[in-house]
Amino acid sequence: MSNRKKKKEKAGMKRRSFLTASAAAGGALLLPKAYARAQTTPTIPDVNVRFGGFAVTNHAWTVLASQKGFLGDVGITMDGGAPRALLETQVVPSLMNGELDITSYWFGLAIQQLDRVPNLHPILVYSYFRGNTIVGRPDLYKSVDEFIAEGMDWPEASAAAVEQMRGKRFAITASPSTYPWNEFALGMGNMSMADMETVPVEDPRAVQLAISNNVDFAAPGGAVQVYQLQFQAGWKPIISTRQMLEHMPSGAGSPLNSLLNYDLIQTTTEYLENNRDTVFRFVSAMYRTLDYIFGESQMQALNEYAPFINAQTGAQMDADSIKFIFEDLDPFFQWKDQSEVWENTDSPLHYRNIYSYQIDQFVQQGTIPDQDYDLDEIFRAKSIWQEMTEMKTRTERMLDSITGEVGPERQVLLDQARFHYDGFNFLDAERFAAAATA
Missing domain, CATH: 3.40.190.10 (Periplasmic binding protein-like II)
Structure with a gap:
């Protein structure tokens, strides 16, 4: 038995090796190298x-x-x-x-x-x-959407929404990555985090504090915690990036770009x-x-x-x-x-x-x-x-150039080219397509 075959048996037919097998005549499961010349068959390293x-x-x-x-x-x-x-x-x-x-x-x-x-x-x-959100207790505070529904425009409504937070307990994530967004949102009412009693905690703890009403507002950094507070605990989105994108101008030069x-x-x-x-x-x-x-x-x-x-x-x-x-x-x-x-x-x-x-x-x-x-x-x-787009285009041209029936050796390579193409692996799709059409 050749060293190559011993090595393949020892590998136990890994999933990738199995997928390189093609439907040969009679449906036998054989690796591409069984059909194609070694020097023309691309390989993928582990x-x-x-x-x-x-x-x-x-x-x-x-x-x-x-x-x-x-x-x-x-x-x-x-x-x-x-x-x-x-x-x-x-x-x-x-x-x-x-x-x-x-x-x-x-x-x-x-x-x-x-x-x-x-x-x-x-x-x-x-x-x-776009999930940055300040949520607040639903029994005490209004969301910016509620202020808009009452007839306010965005600047007035956003200022009113954040003004409710002045001096209140505000759970913020312990990581500073969300602080610029918090400051931007509070700036709608000419405020900053310094105008509140901030409570820096890990996001899961922020959820616990909010649910137990130990804080009035919270701005978790994680989407999971925003979801939990808004959709499981029923807290209101006082102001959020999604609301800003809906009501504020965006595009090049817009302050929203900083969000x-x-x-x-x-x-x-x-x-x-x-x-x-x-x-x-x-x-x-x-x-x-x-x-x-x-x-x-x-x-x-x-x-x-x-x-x-x-x-x-x-x-x-x-x-x-x-x-x-x-x-x-x-x-x-x-x-x-x-x-x-x-x-x-x-x-x-x-x-x-x-x-x-x-x-x-x-x-x-x-x-x-x-x-x-x-x-x-x-x-x-x-x-x-x-580059991947160019590989995709070249692969398509080669595959489209195939007309009529092909022999089993080329069919193995074509199957591999199409498999990798369908999986967005245009690098190897092109390599197998090139070998098939050589």
Whole structure:
């Protein structure tokens, strides 16, 4: 027996190897190499990726890429089988000191220190958070919507809504990442957090304090806790980003731009340069996971996800509550939505409309030095999406060029090209398509 066959038997026909088997004549399950010449058959190496992220709902969904075998289908094992749970303050150090290879991240933390993290690059932008909300006791306070229903316009209604908070107990997240939003919201009434009795606590504790009426208002940083307070405890959304987006002008130059930030997946310059194919494959598996989450089997996907996120957060989320978070509080960008991020300059969600404004603001405030910040260099996700789009187009041309019947060797390669194409792995789809049409 050859060393190659011994090695395959020893591997126990892993799922990825099984999927590379094709329907040969008579339906026998044989690996592509049984049909095609070794020198023309692409191979996908096995790679272990150390991945971590925030233990919050709109970051930990990445566990499904591992659980469903989507990473395994492109040769990647997520170290430990699940994202390593991190506090938001741990993400950058874990990447910079080499503990992790890739992480999820909220870019609102990075934009304020761009000069200090030039080595970090988003490789996939997948959502933005519009769930920032100040909730209040429903028996005592009015929401901005109620003030508008009484006939006030937005400036008057928003000022009235936040004025109710003056001098009251206000539970805020212990992390400072949401403080700029709180200050922006309170500024609608010429107020700041200094005008209240703030209670900095972890988000689950904020929920406990609110439910027990030990605070009058709360602004958790996590979408789970916002959902719990608003939809399970019945607290009112006094003022929120969603309400601001509905009533305030947005777009380039709008103050609302300072409220918009991407959730994303990132890596370092060194890892990207030394593991570019792995990055393409990793990103493809994430696009496939998003397609699963928002596809025909959405409720199945969210039911599979719920136990993991509940174990991480201590919440009791079900598929319906996660669906609300993913579609209302944290709208996602799938593969089909990427052009809005990178090409639609009229969109308030276009990367330059958001971050050119924010950079200018932070420079003026002295938060970051006045120097050149190349957004295209920072956001490698743009060039990765562009390259993947080109791979997709070239693959389609090659597949469309096939006419008539093909022999079993080419059919194996074509099956593989189509399998990877359907899974957004355009890197290997192109490689198998090229081998099939050589």
